[in-house]
Amino acid sequence: MDWKNLPGSGGNVEDRRGRGGGGGIAVGGVGGLIIALIAMFFGIDPGAILGGGTGTPQTQSQPAQPQADDEAYQFVNSAYRSTNQVWGSIFQQAGRTYTQPRLVLYTRGTESACGAANSAVGPFYCPADSSIYLDTSFFAQMDRQLGGGGDFAYSYVIAHEVGHHVQNELGIADQVSRKQRTARTEAEANSYSVRLELQADCFAGVWGSKVQSVANLTQEDLREAVSTAEAIGDDNLQQQSGGRVVPDSFTHGSAQQRVNWFMKGFRSGDANTCDSFSVPYRQL
Template identity: 70%
Template structure:
């Protein structure tokens, strides 16, 4: 993946870390159970309170270099900035074609813990989106954890993580998130509410695929790049995580979808490049 060909976000990344530096070290999680919680939280979407406690730039590559608080050039921040910038470009174009205006989110980098409009969070929850301040939150050391604990990472796998969280912002912009929240409040059972959460998450996976389709040529994506994202999607399926954590699966408790569902919906968006194919709410989301 040639991510340096992608556009800058033009100031969309907030570096709230203590300093710069490439990702290193890990995020402390307690044992397998803690890891499972962190990995599930990694792709949580529109209701951060349940876990947390409490216009598009066209700058050139030479203009897009982002600086950390320490004043040193930080390639990791530049990478995040360009992935965010490309999502802004893709979704602004899609919204414009539909006669709508897209408001790009901010992406806030942090270390260890962060205060958000949705409450306080630690690095253990993984990347997340807060709809109340319209920001994606990310401790970039999570990328190193992906390398160690999700069967490998890679630039496009990291990009998939960011694009998925931006997908939740797109849902927020379209009013889908609010509709799901209201439907969950009226659900007759926890299993029904969980099913709505699964559909929301699978749609964010599909939206991430839509973004990937639109940057394929610019980022010079290869089959190996796409495989990175698919491997990540498979690694964080509810069924896979439950088997690893407790030895059996409880489908009614799924909130993000199975490994196969996550792979399928990411590839649905990636192959089509059309968000209209991402209607997980009016289709059998397990099969296409």
């Protein structure tokens, strides 16, 4: 993937790396372990997954200046800016205005409007402040724990979180929250979360489709992203945690579902194909 060729526009990046900071999310028991594993790989916000997510925005000190000569910064900024261009164009064609999310880079720990975050949480989107939080060391963690990685796989992580912002912009996230509050069972509430996550995967695929030519994506790049989508399926994460696979507890979708919905967006390049809410649940 030639990420330096990615087109980009706008951007609001706050670089908090090197400040230290801290804060974490306490979880306990086997259930908490599974939730933490799931939260670590592409959540909307960890507070919401753990029953919170209604925190008050935290006051931050003056943002550090981005390090333009830092390759990690350049890579993340390039991928992020390209999502702004892609979604800005898609929204414009639909007669809407796209409000770009903020991207916050941090080291070890920081505060968000959804509560404290640390590097163990992984990248997440906080709807309360329309921000994506990312500790860039997560990419090395992907390599170690998922047995792979690569620039396009890393970009998929960013594009997935941007997908959650798109859902927030369209009011989809709010609709899902309302449905979850009135769900009769935990399994039903989880099913809405799965649909939300699969749609974000599909939106990430749409972004990939839009940039594949300019970024000179190869079949190997695509395999990297697909391998990542498989590795973070709820069934695989539950098996890795030493527990049994419990489909009713899924909140992000199975490995096959995540691959299918990412590829649906990638093959079509059309966000209209990403309506995971109109498909019978067992056919997702």
